[in-house]
Amino acid sequence: MEQSEESRSIRTDISGIIVRVFGYVFISFFALCCLLPFLLVLGTSFTTEGAIKKFGFNFWPREFSTFAYKIVFENPDMMIGSYLVTIAITVVGTAIGLFLVAMTGYALQRPDFGYRNGISFFIYFTTLFSGGLVPFYLLMTQYLTLKDNYLAVLLPGLLSPFLIIMMKSFVRSIPHAITESAKIDGAGDFTIFLKLILPMTTPALATIGLFIALGYWNEWYNSMLFLSSDLKYRPLQLFLYNVVTSADFIRNSAAASNVELRDVPLESMKMATAVVATGPVILFYPFVQRYFIKGITVGAVKG
Amino acid sequence: MSTALKTSIPSSKPLPAGSGRLRRFWNNKTLLLMCLPAVLFFIVFAYLPMPGLYLAFIQYNYSDGIFKSPFVAFDNFRFLVMNGDLWRLTFNTVAYNIVFIVLGNFLQIFVAILLNELRKKWFKKVSQTLMFLPHFISAVLIGLIAYNILSYDYGLLNGLLESLGMEPVKTYSNPTIWPFIIVLTFLWQSTGYGSIIYFAAIMGLDNEIIEASEIDGANAFQRIIYIIIPWLKPTFIILMLFSLGGVLKGNFGLFYNLVGANNTALYPTTDIIETYVFRALMTNFNFSIGSAVSLYQSVFGFIVVLTANWLVRRVSPENSLF
Numbered sequence: 001m002e003q004s005e006e007s008r009s010i011r012t013d014i015s016g017i018i019v020r021v022f023g024y025v026f027i028s029f030f031a032l033c034c035l036l037p038f039l040l041v042l043g044t045s046f047t048t049e050g051a052i053k054k055f056g057f058n059f060w061p062r063e064f065s066t067f068a069y070k071i072v073f074e075n076p077d078m079m080i081g082s083y084l085v086t087i088a089i090t091v092v093g094t095a096i097g098l099f100l101v102a103m104t105g106y107a108l109q110r111p112d113f114g115y116r117n118g119i120s121f122f123i124y125f126t127t128l129f130s131g132g133l134v135p136f137y138l139l140m141t142q143y144l145t146l147k148d149n150y151l152a153v154l155l156p157g158l159l160s161p162f163l164i165i166m167m168k169s170f171v172r173s174i175p176h177a178i179t180e181s182a183k184i185d186g187a188g189d190f191t192i193f194l195k196l197i198l199p200m201t202t203p204a205l206a207t208i209g210l211f212i213a214l215g216y217w218n219e220w221y222n223s224m225l226f227l228s229s230d231l232k233y234r235p236l237q238l239f240l241y242n243v244v245t246s247a248d249f250i251r252n253s254a255a256a257s258n259v260e261l262r263d264v265p266l267e268s269m270k271m272a273t274a275v276v277a278t279g280p281v282i283l284f285y286p287f288v289q290r291y292f293i294k295g296i297t298v299g300a301v302k303g
Numbered sequence: 304m305s306t307a308l309k310t311s312i313p314s315s316k317p318l319p320a321g322s323g324r325l326r327r328f329w330n331n332k333t334l335l336l337m338c339l340p341a342v343l344f345f346i347v348f349a350y351l352p353m354p355g356l357y358l359a360f361i362q363y364n365y366s367d368g369i370f371k372s373p374f375v376a377f378d379n380f381r382f383l384v385m386n387g388d389l390w391r392l393t394f395n396t397v398a399y400n401i402v403f404i405v406l407g408n409f410l411q412i413f414v415a416i417l418l419n420e421l422r423k424k425w426f427k428k429v430s431q432t433l434m435f436l437p438h439f440i441s442a443v444l445i446g447l448i449a450y451n452i453l454s455y456d457y458g459l460l461n462g463l464l465e466s467l468g469m470e471p472v473k474t475y476s477n478p479t480i481w482p483f484i485i486v487l488t489f490l491w492q493s494t495g496y497g498s499i500i501y502f503a504a505i506m507g508l509d510n511e512i513i514e515a516s517e518i519d520g521a522n523a524f525q526r527i528i529y530i531i532i533p534w535l536k537p538t539f540i541i542l543m544l545f546s547l548g549g550v551l552k553g554n555f556g557l558f559y560n561l562v563g564a565n566n567t568a569l570y571p572t573t574d575i576i577e578t579y580v581f582r583a584l585m586t587n588f589n590f591s592i593g594s595a596v597s598l599y600q601s602v603f604g605f606i607v608v609l610t611a612n613w614l615v616r617r618v619s620p621e622n623s624l625f
Binding site (some may be wrong): 032293 | 327330331333334335336337338340341342344345347348349350351352353354355356358414417418420421422426429430432433434435436437439440441442443444446447448450451452454456457458459461462491494495496499500503522523524525527555556560563564577580581583584585590593594596597598600601604605608
């Protein structure tokens with residue numbers, strides 16, 4: 001009896017150890033796979049063009065050089081302009097979008113709001129059926145005449161059914177009694193929202209705001225569709241897209257820095273631009289990561 | 304305070320005389336106004352383009368415009384069926400999505416279970432942060448990273464192959480390996496973030512059940528197989544059915560940035576509905592064909608969602624969408 005008890009506990013230990021060792025190995029491996037590609041971009045950006053041509057892209061620069069960064073920063077006009085455009089769109093879009101999402105989410109979660117089901121479905125239906133890209137493009141360019149207008153990037157990113165649903169789930173955790181008692185005290189619906197509900201939902205607002213901001217920061221699709229290459233300052237991701245896909249674009253932007261055309265380090269400049277365009281955000285994100293975790297666990301699927 | 308809350312006092316505002324419908328409208332006017340911007344937003348950006356799908360039934364040309372271009376009924380669809388485009392696009396889009404959904408969910412569950420077994424807090428934190436990282440970058444950067452690895456002349460992959468004495472691969476002109484590249488990239492990008500849902504679900508498991516199983520002598524394998532996996536099953540089924548609803552929607556950013564704008568050699572295995580419609584609009588200027596594909600996508604997607612929702616309602620009614 002005693003012996004079998006003992007052997008069982010040993011067996012338990014072994015299986016636990018196996019699982020844990022495998023867990024540490026596998027998770028380490030996967031986490032490393034997630035990190036290494038970024039180091040590859042970083043390493044290449046600091047490599048001389050000659051070493052790239054000879055040895056290819058590598059994590060560790062065989063021949064160290066900051067030439068690519070020198071060119072990027074020597075003529076920083078485009079880069080700074082892109083940064084400013086993206087920051088402006090992100091800040092304005094997030095402020096307006098967040099307010100609208102919160103307001104709509106609150107109203108649609110009020111049990112005494114007679115139209116909430118109708119309007120909720122009206123919004124949700126847009127995820128089920130859509131007019132597709134061509135009519136959307138024609139609407140934006142021919143009817144709203146937003147071609148080459150930053151509003152073409154700002155406006156479509158303001159709201160999404162997903163975020164409104166997420167806001168609804170957040171608001172649901174606030175007792176309706178709070179709204180009711182404020183109504184008895186004579187407060188209007190908008191005042192209740194502004195003075196009572198908004199301050200109580202700050203964690204939710206942080207989460208949703210970050211989702212909107214991330215969307216704007218990484219936005220390149222609408223930029224590519226609606227902002228032409230004639231535009232001097234384009235959003236950051238579109239700028240990066242142009243640098244990555246067009247050698248001419250790099251040569252043109254390097255031409256201002258008095259570099260011989262054939263000396264332009266095409267490959268390392270792509271990587272350097274990517275580092276400058278993405279680096280700051282990646283450094284920022286571990287601090288706000290918990291809000292994203294909250295978002296996916298709270299409002300993920302259910303309306 | 305609490306007693307005051309419980310008694311609900313009818314609104315003291317003057318109500319207009321009239322039908323109940325009007326009164327309901329009047330009572331809700333502020334809340335309606337609060338929803339107005341969002342409603343307008345969706346009218347403009349989502350509902351206004353819908354009638355534009357009429358383009359699918361005409362032979363659109365720029366000089367005649369929408370209303371004067373000749374009406375051709377289903378000719379555009381016939382064309383797409385005859386030349387095989389529609390079948391190829393449907394197959395690619397659906398097959399990729401099914402592989403994404405199935406492999407993605409399995410890997411997410413796997414990672415979540417392993418993370419839950421680990422004891423060192425700092426390790427969990429650091430590894431989670433790293434695994435989330437790919438989720439937060441733009442599709443453009445993902446395309447650049449892929450280029451870093453796959454480029455024929457300078458890519459890391461060919462560098463490794465050469466150092467092993469093997470032939471370099473011409474990735475960007477070889478369509479057969481692209482399904483693997485795209486699926487791997489998708490898993491790379493989405494697994495860390497997607498595993499949060501399952502990780503949170505495991506956290507919701509009552510600790511007493513685990514303790515009871517340990518007292519009964521269950522080992523780690525048994526705990527995982529007989530308690531944790533069954534516990535995750537409902538979440539898995541619901542998430543899977545939800546994603547199945549979107550099986551006809553492709554991830555444009557991923558495909559477009561990985562494959563490149565006009566790499567025709569790779570179309571057989573990488574062209575999905577979204578990239579085809581995009582090309583119809585931006586390179587071929589064939590608005591009618593593009594709209595025909597979009598209409599097909601929307602109608603069939605709608606049917607798929609209804610089916611998926613019907614299934615969800617049978618599995619767990621409280622999770623169904625409508």
